[in-house]
Amino acid sequence: MNIKSICCLGAGYVGGPTMAMIAAKCPHIQVTVADFNVQRIAAWNSDSLPVYEPGLDEVVRSARGRNLHFSTDIKAAIASADLIFVSVGTPTKSYGIGAGRAADLRYIESAARLIAEVSQGHKIIVEKSTIPVKTATAIKSILAANSRADATFDVLSNPEFLAEGTAVEDLSAPDRILIGGETTPGGADAVEALVSVYANWVPRERIITTNLWSSELSKLVANAFLAQRISSINSISALCEATGADVDEVSRAIGTDSRIGPKFLKASVGFGGSCFQKDILNLVYLCESFGLPEVAAYWIKVIELNDWQKSRFVEKIVRTLYNTVTGKRIAILGFAFKKDTNDTRESASIAVCRDLLRERAQIAVYDPRVDADSIRQDLVEAGVDPELINTHLQICDSPYTACQGAHALAALTEWEEFRNLDLIRLYDGMLKPAFVFDGRAILPTAALKAHGFEVFVIGKGV
Numbered sequence: 001m002n003i004k005s006i007c008c009l010g011a012g013y014v015g016g017p018t019m020a021m022i023a024a025k026c027p028h029i030q031v032t033v034a035d036f037n038v039q040r041i042a043a044w045n046s047d048s049l050p051v052y053e054p055g056l057d058e059v060v061r062s063a064r065g066r067n068l069h070f071s072t073d074i075k076a077a078i079a080s081a082d083l084i085f086v087s088v089g090t091p092t093k094s095y096g097i098g099a100g101r102a103a104d105l106r107y108i109e110s111a112a113r114l115i116a117e118v119s120q121g122h123k124i125i126v127e128k129s130t131i132p133v134k135t136a137t138a139i140k141s142i143l144a145a146n147s148r149a150d151a152t153f154d155v156l157s158n159p160e161f162l163a164e165g166t167a168v169e170d171l172s173a174p175d176r177i178l179i180g181g182e183t184t185p186g187g188a189d190a191v192e193a194l195v196s197v198y199a200n201w202v203p204r205e206r207i208i209t210t211n212l213w214s215s216e217l218s219k220l221v222a223n224a225f226l227a228q229r230i231s232s233i234n235s236i237s238a239l240c241e242a243t244g245a246d247v248d249e250v251s252r253a254i255g256t257d258s259r260i261g262p263k264f265l266k267a268s269v270g271f272g273g274s275c276f277q278k279d280i281l282n283l284v285y286l287c288e289s290f291g292l293p294e295v296a297a298y299w300i301k302v303i304e305l306n307d308w309q310k311s312r313f314v315e316k317i318v319r320t321l322y323n324t325v326t327g328k329r330i331a332i333l334g335f336a337f338k339k340d341t342n343d344t345r346e347s348a349s350i351a352v353c354r355d356l357l358r359e360r361a362q363i364a365v366y367d368p369r370v371d372a373d374s375i376r377q378d379l380v381e382a383g384v385d386p387e388l389i390n391t392h393l394q395i396c397d398s399p400y401t402a403c404q405g406a407h408a409l410a411a412l413t414e415w416e417e418f419r420n421l422d423l424i425r426l427y428d429g430m431l432k433p434a435f436v437f438d439g440r441a442i443l444p445t446a447a448l449k450a451h452g453f454e455v456f457v458i459g460k461g462v
């Protein structure tokens with residue numbers, strides 16, 4: 001099957017950038033990203049994209065209007081496509097059976113029903129969203145039960161491995177592309193059709209094909225392994241603080257072992273992002289559902305350790321500030337879950353700010369990319385009393401304003417600009433002793449100390 005027209009349901013952090021890259025690399029294929037979120041689509045069609053990613057503006061500009069389109073006319077986009085990516089959200093279910101663990105598949109199901117309603121002829125449906133193993137069975141069953149007589153479908157799994165902040169790099173030179181399909185002749189043809197799309201820019205040896213279930217499961221496992229490394233090094237960060245070891249030195253020492261490798265060994269105040277926690281919870285739920293409680297108990301520890309890492313950071317602040325932060329101004333540098341993104345989903349900053357607000361601290365937040373409304377909304381959703389947010393939260397437009405009159409500053413996102421702050425200006429503006437809590441080990445510790453700051457760095461013993 002020669003793919004001439006692609007549609008993607010979902011214009012989010014994955015759908016938008018991924019389709020922009022496909023369109024840029026495959027000028028002979030028409031690509032339409034469809035979403036019912038009118039503001040999001042309008043933003044994708046404007047100069048101010050809804051997703052901040054270095055290099056993304058250029059990629060979108062190179063193809064938009066030529067063979068890249070963003071539309072709210074979902075039905076028309078489905079009708080004209082040979083191949084349909086489903087890239088809708090799969091958040092953790094918050095109610096009913098599996099609440100707090102299982103993936104909420106309502107958007108996947110409604111996308112499948114819409115595809116069934118509109119489609120004619122043959123179409124390839126590609127699971128781009130991260131989903132539980134065996135979801136392809138549910139999609140196939142919905143399609144079979146609701147489609148027109150002349151419609152036929154192949155369902156593939158093609159999980160996305162991009163990380164936010166490096167999405168353009170990850171999409172243009174991926175470590176691998178994973179495609180799972182049915183082991184039937186029709187399934188093999190569908191896999192080959194999708195392989196040929198990626199082969200326009202990805203070397204064939206980097207395109208891995210597997211059966212459907214291996215592909216679906218590999219996505220959850222990849223995220224679980226990455227998160228596990230962070231929890232592992234974060235657990236060691238506590239031991240370093242207790243013993244006088246330095247976690248960065250330990251990471252370097254173990255990371256040079258080629259069997260361990262250097263990546264994802266940076267201790268932090270805790271991992272965030274929309275997927276690590278949700279995907280591990282999903283994995284845990286699957287293990288429980290398949291009667292494997294020991295496996296579930298193993299993986300849930302990764303999340304428990306991450307929660308503990310965030311709460312022990314707050315405890316460290318409160319204890320250091322003479323056991324009370326009530327009424328004290330604390331500057332929070334960074335609200336995004338990592339640098340180079342405006343995404344705040346599950347950011348460690350949310351938990352830290354929530355707990356400090358509950359201690360009645362006055363919080364002054366600065367982040368170069370996150371807007372004030374998102375910060376307020378995140379804290380409301382995290383259960384902070386809106387009255388407390390009104391009276392105890394200030395959003396600042398510079399780190400210096402945030403630190404003015406503050407007892408302490410806490411660095412929670414590793415934005416590059418935090419490496420080169422004017423320390424004299426900061427110190428002069430703060431109350432004394434001026435405390436620094438570096439949750440990312442990115443600030444210049446020696447220089448801070450030389451300027452008179454009292455410094456605590458995650459994973460660094462005294």
Ligand code: NAD
Nearest residue numbers: 009010011012013014035037088089090107111129130160
């Ligand atoms: P997102 O919430 O940013 O975007 C999802 C979009 O889907 C929303 O704009 C929503 O309006 C739209 N949508 C829902 N139902 C729809 C329908 N029937 N038709 C058209 N649009 C519909 O989500 P995201 O971050 O892009 O993640 C999407 C999926 O990709 C998730 O399963 C996630 O786990 C996975 N993933 C995300 C990342 C990441 O970095 N964010 C990376 C890899 C995989």
Ligand code: UGA
Nearest residue numbers: 160161162163164230264265266268271272273275337338
């Ligand atoms: C992660 C994976 O890296 C992607 O491969 C995957 O596609 C994606 O999840 C997804 O499925 O959504 P992302 O969450 O965007 O990507 O960003 P990461 O770079 O993985 O960082 C996640 C969190 O871990 C961030 O809060 C980051 O600061 C933290 N982190 C990362 C550390 O604390 N230490 C590290 O060494 C690395």
